Amino acid sequence: METRRCPMCGQPNPPEVETCVYCQARLKPLWEEEETSPEGLDFFSSSPAGGVADDQEIPEWLRSLRTGGEKAEEEPEESPPDFEAEEFELPEWMLEGGEEEKHETSEEAPPVVPPFVESVEDEETVSEEIWEESQPPESLPMPGSLEEGMEEEEFPKWLESLPGQEWEEWQETGEAEAKVEEELYTGAVPPFISVDESLLEEVGEEWLNETAGLSTEGQPEETKAVEEAGEELPAWLSEIQREEKKPETPLPPTPSVEKKVETAGPLYGLRDILPAEPLVAQQKAPVNVIAQLMVSEKQQAQADLFLQLIQQEGMPKPISPSKGVKPQVLWRVLLFLVLFAAAAGGLLFNPFPSPPQELNVGVFDTMQAISQLSPRAATLVIVDYEAGDFAEMQATAYGLMDQLMVKGAYLVFVSTTSTGALQADRLVREVSRLSGHKYMELTDWVNLGYIPGGAAGIPIFALSPRSVLPFSIDGQPAWSAAEIASVQKVGDFSLVVLLSENSNRARMWIEQLQRQVDANKLILGVSAQAEPVMRAYYEATPRQLQGLVSGLNGGAIFETQAGRPGIALQYWNAYSLTVTSGVILILMGSFINILIALVRPSSRPERGKRA
């Protein structure tokens, strides 16, 4: 993806933005630059304003320099410029050496700094360009090329101190000549680079003034001397003087550049801000560096929708105020009244005295396991149900507990629920009272209370129940009875009865006791809702349970088969009436609501959303 990198902070930005999204710096310039050449950094070939200067505005000497430089670049380095082929004018002091010798040895000329080089500030960065541009054109003489025709005393003093004056020694040997030629024409470090700059500035200016006959003492004299020496100046220098004499005309204002004021970013308020370099500002950042999510518009729309849904979840939904009593409220009240009347009528009037007639295998196996118990056999009863399910579980377990009491089993109660101890206490007392048994605490039963730890507490209790729960819930020693004196682990009990309404809790007990208790010693009394899960253990091969009594239906069958009516049969009519009433109400309500939905189709979508 193409991005525009901010010149201030370096962060990638989308190409269409004008300011940086990170630092607000301007990415697009206040004004558009004119199209520049690929060699945009060539200061010598462009005007100060950035455009290409008109050829007419360029002085003749500069035009000649450029043409010479271009030719020098085009020509092979081995071919030095032919100064003899063109005519050029020389200063007077140069011509004094003899006209006939001025064209002889231009290739060995010591370097002289041209005047225009002084305008270049950074000589180090543009040294090569300076060297290329400073090569004398064919029309200009090389001052150093005239030394052979001149007497030594006729040279300026400053010229004698230049390091290039050792040419005479080099000339004596062929190696020196080759070295000079190579350095001069192959673009190596030119000799004049090693010239002392301070000397160059001071002496060069003085030399130029002396050559032109100028005096640096005062302006009037200088002007006068220039006028006097005007005829002797070369053409290119005269051109410069004429240009300087022209009255200065105000430059046309740069269109809208000076009026532009930065209005964004850290450069806010500054005028005439130069635009960033195009190559810096518009670069392609590496793909792996860009920390932007590459998603399509469709994905972005879905993400926005998902974000909107999340935000709406945290917003409270207005609740429309109810207007009067709605028919649904009356329907709810009617449901409650009908169900309550059915339960109360069945419990009070006992309209259908017929007990359940079916045979249940699980109940039969349970009765057989209890019947095989010896008198006063140690029996562990696990009471693991909540108080809300006490009515159903009491009806389910009543017949089972009654049979255990008939056999005179010694009951040891335990639970993994915090209220299990009280549930067990109530259960044994209710069954004992209703069935006419006189079971006494510690004599006929003991309540060990609560086993903490859940699935972690069951195996430790199964391995050493005496050490885990040594006392009853009343703080009495729990294992002092003779019936349980031989019990060291849960497997030593003659029978283990699990009463639970929760399938997960019942499953936890079955799986933890599997290695400690034989399957033929384990029977279950569970609620109707836990029956489907427990039936899988009961009908497994081999069986993991000996018997299964489930729900009020199972309890009623147990009591019927045992011939000892109890709580289950007492609730049987009420249960039958309530279930029948519930089925009728569901059918009626469904029919009425379907009719309402058909009559008022406009309310369907709202109900559908609620569902």
Place this chain on the structure above:
Amino acid sequence: MRMTLRAPVSTAIAVLSGVIVLVGYFVEIPILTSLRMVFLRWAFILSAVALVMGVLNMVFTHWRQMRQGQGNAFYHLAFFGGLVVTVVVAGWFGISHPFSRWIYDAVLLPVEASLMVVLAVTLTYALTRLFPIQRSGFGLVFLAVVLLALLSSAPILGKQFALLFGHDSLLNYLSRVAGVAGVRGILLGVALGSIATGLRILMGSDRPYGG
């Protein structure tokens, strides 16, 4: 890079304890069995302490909310009153004392039983509105199964129809075949999930204890 000793130490303790208990479950080595018993006993005691801590946390939470004026002050006072009365009665007289049983029979049992009654009425009401709202095949199947289960669980006005009620009834068949098959599938899934979770903890890749 910041290094803490908590994570490797706690992970090592958890993995070592789990391996010892697991190996002691399968292999009858006396020392492993003894270590297994020790670890299980520690878990047993810590669970009991956690229950006490839960009660204390509830006390502090209600106390803080009551001081900050959050919630209904009546509920906070009811909680503190019930807690104090129950602890004093059960602690002073004992759990099996008639006073303690009265608290259970007169308060806890009716409250929870009434919630079950509300649940029964609410479910009946929801079933009456199910089919008009959920007009789909699954809604119809759900409603039909619920009605069939209710009719098969008790005789209709004292009459026991062989198709609905009894050993050869339709409900019994559905419970034995479809129900047991589905439950066995669920149990297999639970077993596999438990194994996977246990292995992850033993390997240290899953650290529910933090670190």
